[in-house]
Amino acid sequence: MAADHGLTRDDAAYVARLARIDLTDDELDRYAVQLAGVIAHAAEIAALDTEGVEPTAHPLPLRNVTRADEPRPSLDRAEVLAQAPAVEDGRFSVPPILGEAP
Amino acid sequence: MTGLGGPGAPGAPSGRPGPALDIARAVRAGSVSALETVERYLGAIEEVDGELHAFVSVLHESARREAGAVDAKVAGGDDPGPLAGVPVAVKDNMCTRGIPTTCSSRILEGWCPPYDATVVQRLRAAGAIVIGKTNLDEFAMGSSTENSAFGVTRNPHDPGRVPGGSSGGSAVAVAAGMAPLALGSDTGGSIRQPAALCGVVGMKPTYGTVSRYGLVAFASSLDQIGPLTTTVTESAVVFDVIGGQDPLDSTCLERPVPRTVTALDEGVEGLRVGVVRELVEGVDAGVGGAVAAAAEALAGAGANVEEVSVPELRHGLPAYYIVAPAEASSNLSRYDGVRYGLRVEADTAEAMNAATRAAGFGPEVKRRILLGTYALSAGYYEAYYGQAQKVRTLIIDALAAAYQRFDVLVGATTPTTAFAIGAKVDDPWAMYLSDVCTVPSNLAGHPAISIPFGSDGSGLPIGVQVLAPALGEPVMFQVAAVVESEAPVLAPPRVHAP
Numbered sequence: 001m002a003a004d005h006g007l008t009r010d011d012a013a014y015v016a017r018l019a020r021i022d023l024t025d026d027e028l029d030r031y032a033v034q035l036a037g038v039i040a041h042a043a044e045i046a047a048l049d050t051e052g053v054e055p056t057a058h059p060l061p062l063r064n065v066t067r068a069d070e071p072r073p074s075l076d077r078a079e080v081l082a083q084a085p086a087v088e089d090g091r092f093s094v095p096p097i098l099g100e101a102p
Numbered sequence: 103m104t105g106l107g108g109p110g111a112p113g114a115p116s117g118r119p120g121p122a123l124d125i126a127r128a129v130r131a132g133s134v135s136a137l138e139t140v141e142r143y144l145g146a147i148e149e150v151d152g153e154l155h156a157f158v159s160v161l162h163e164s165a166r167r168e169a170g171a172v173d174a175k176v177a178g179g180d181d182p183g184p185l186a187g188v189p190v191a192v193k194d195n196m197c198t199r200g201i202p203t204t205c206s207s208r209i210l211e212g213w214c215p216p217y218d219a220t221v222v223q224r225l226r227a228a229g230a231i232v233i234g235k236t237n238l239d240e241f242a243m244g245s246s247t248e249n250s251a252f253g254v255t256r257n258p259h260d261p262g263r264v265p266g267g268s269s270g271g272s273a274v275a276v277a278a279g280m281a282p283l284a285l286g287s288d289t290g291g292s293i294r295q296p297a298a299l300c301g302v303v304g305m306k307p308t309y310g311t312v313s314r315y316g317l318v319a320f321a322s323s324l325d326q327i328g329p330l331t332t333t334v335t336e337s338a339v340v341f342d343v344i345g346g347q348d349p350l351d352s353t354c355l356e357r358p359v360p361r362t363v364t365a366l367d368e369g370v371e372g373l374r375v376g377v378v379r380e381l382v383e384g385v386d387a388g389v390g391g392a393v394a395a396a397a398e399a400l401a402g403a404g405a406n407v408e409e410v411s412v413p414e415l416r417h418g419l420p421a422y423y424i425v426a427p428a429e430a431s432s433n434l435s436r437y438d439g440v441r442y443g444l445r446v447e448a449d450t451a452e453a454m455n456a457a458t459r460a461a462g463f464g465p466e467v468k469r470r471i472l473l474g475t476y477a478l479s480a481g482y483y484e485a486y487y488g489q490a491q492k493v494r495t496l497i498i499d500a501l502a503a504a505y506q507r508f509d510v511l512v513g514a515t516t517p518t519t520a521f522a523i524g525a526k527v528d529d530p531w532a533m534y535l536s537d538v539c540t541v542p543s544n545l546a547g548h549p550a551i552s553i554p555f556g557s558d559g560s561g562l563p564i565g566v567q568v569l570a571p572a573l574g575e576p577v578m579f580q581v582a583a584v585v586e587s588e589a590p591v592l593a594p595p596r597v598h599a600p
Contacts (some may be wrong), residue, residue, distance in 0.1 A: 007476065011599035015475040019431060020438070020452065021468055034530050035473055039486075041531050042420045042477075045493050047486055054493030056355075056498060058323045059547025059572075065352035079216045085445035087184045092440050097451045 007036040120333030122188045122282035122348045129187030136169035136187030145279045146599030156274040160234040160538035183229030194235035197316035204370040206250035207240045209462025210443045215480035219316025221344045228343045236271025242320045245536035249466040258595035259293040263520040264297030273300040279599035284330040291540025298515035298565025301554045309547030310355035313348035324544040334582045339360040365576035366583045371404035374508045380415040381505045381513020388558035398567040399588035414500035422541040424490035431474030505571045515552040515565035556590035
C-alpha cells in the first residue's frame with residue numbers, strides 16, 4: 001500500500017500535461033517541491049491498515065434521480081452564448097481539434 | 103414562520119435576535135423601510151470597505167430595486183417574509199443572474215451567470231436583499247482569502263492579519279457591520295474558520311440539506327452552503343430559510359430538513375457533551391482555554407460534560423487534502439476557454455485549453471489541480487485516493503461510535519487566532535493546518551457551528567465549535583445558543599462601520 005512519496009519535477013510536468021495547464025520552468029521547480037511536501041504529509045495515511053474497510057466516495061447513499069420527462073423551458077441560447085469567448089452560427093467556436101483547419 | 107416575533111412571542115427564541123432579525127422586525131412593522139436599510143448598509147460599505155476589501159462587487163442598483171419591491175409589499179399589506187429588508191452579502195462563488203460571479207478568479211472575470219443559485223432565490227423569497235458579492239480564496243481554495251485574484255481581505259480586528267478563508271469576505275462583511283448577514287460555502291472549514299477568526303457565528307449544515315444548485319463546484323462530496331451571522335438565532339433562522347429539498351440538486355436529502363429555530367430555547371439540561379481531545383490538542387493556549395471555559399459553562403448549565411478521544415480524527419487532514427483536490431481537479435476541468443470566461447487564443451484546442459488555464463488560475467488552484475490529478479493518476483490512485491476514501495469511512499465510523507455516547511461534540515474551530523498576512527503563503531501545509539479541526543465534519547457530511555468565545559491576549563477573536571451527527575442541527579443550535587449566552591463579551595473590531 002505504501003506509495004513512493006518522492007514526487008519529482010518530471011511527475012509535476014506529467015500531471016500538468018494531464019491537467020492541461022502550461023507551467024513555466026520556475027513554476028515547475030516551485031510546485032514540485034511544494035507538492036512533494038504536501039504528498040509527504042498526505043502519505044501519513046498510506047501506512048494505516050484499511051484491510052476490509054469500504055471506501056466512502058460520498059456522505060449520502062446516493063441513487064440515480066430522474067425527473068419527469070416533460071418539456072420545459074431551458075436557458076436562453078442567446079443569453080448563454082453571450083458569455084462564450086467565441087461563437088459562430090449559434091454555436092461555441094473552438095480552434096481545430098485534429099490536424100489542419102478546413 | 104414562527105419565532106421571529108421577538109421576546110414574549112410564543113415560541114420565540116430567548117437569545118438576542120441580532121441585527122438581521124432587528125431589521126426584519128422593523129421592516130415588517132413598517133417602522134423602517136427596506137430602502138433606508140439598504141442605503142445605510144451601502145454607506146457602511148463605502149465607509150470601511152476601502153480598508154478591508156470584503157466585497158468584489160457592490161450591487162447599488164439591484165439592491166435598491168429589490169428594496170423597493172419589499173417596501174411595496176409592506177405598503178400593500180403583504181408579508182414580505184422572515185428576512186424582510188435584510189441586506190445579505192453573498193460569497194462570489196454563488197450564481198446571481200446577470201451579476202458577475204467570479205469565484206475571485208481571472209478565469210471567470212466578467213462572467214454573468216444566466217441563472218440564480220437556489221439559495222439566492224430562497225433568500226430573496228424570504229425578503230432578503232443581495233447587497234454585494236464577497237471576496238474569497240480563488241474557487242474557495244484557501245484558509246486566508248489571500249488567494250484571491252482581486253487582492254486580500256483584511257481582518258477588521260487587526261487589518262494586518264488575515265480574516266481566514268475561504269469565505270473571508272463574507273465573515274468580514276458581517277464582523278465589520280457592512281452586512282447583517284452573509285452566505286459562505288464550507289468544503290473543509292471555509293465558513294467556520296473565518297467566522298472564528300473574525301468573531302462571528304458560522305455554520306456548516308448537514309450535507310444535502312441545502313441545495314448546491316448554483317454554487318460553483320469545488321469538491322462536490324464536501325461542499326455545503328451556510329450562514330455567517332452575528333448571533334446563533336440568526337444562523338438558525340437563515341438555515342431554516344435556505345434548507346430543504348431542491349429538484350435542481352440531485353444530491354439533496356429526500357428527508358425533510360429539521361427546523362431549528364424552535365430548538366434554540368431548550369437549554370442543555372441532561373444533554374451529553376463530549377469534549378474531543380483531538381480537537382483541542384496542540385491548539386494555542388488561548389484557544390484551548392476558551393474551549394475549556396465553554397465546556398465548563400455547559401456543565402454549569404446542566405449538561406453532562408466529559409472528555410472523549412476520537413483518534414481517527416488525526417487522519418482527517420491528510421485524507422481531506424487528497425479527496426478535496428482530487429474532486430477539484432475533476433470539477434475544474436470545465437474551465438477550458440470554450441463556453442464561458444477567459445480564453446487565451448492558440449492554434450489548437452488543446453494548446454488553447456492549456457494556455458487559458460495557465461493564465462486564468464492562480465498558484466493555489468494550480469497546486470490543488472496538480473495534486474488531485476496526481477492522486478487520481480494511474481499507479482497512485484489506490485495508494486492515495488483509494489486509501490483516503492477508506493480513511494473517510496474510518497472517520498465516519500469513529501464519529502458514529504462517539505455519538506452513541508454523546509449528543510454533541512465540542513472542540514476548537516481553529517488551532518490559532520488570526521495570523522499575519524503573508525505568514526503562510528509559501529508553505530502550503532502550514533496553511534492547510536488551519537483546517538485541522540474543521541475537515542472531519544465535511545468528510546462525514548455532519549453539521550457543525552463556530553460560536554465566538556472571547557479573545558486571546560492580543561484581542562483576536564476565538565471560536566468554539568459544536569459538532570453534531572447528520573441532521574443534528576436542532577441539538578447543535580440548542581447547545582450553541584447556551585455557549586453564546588455564556589461567552590465573554592468580544593470587543594468590537596478596530597475597523598467597523600459607524
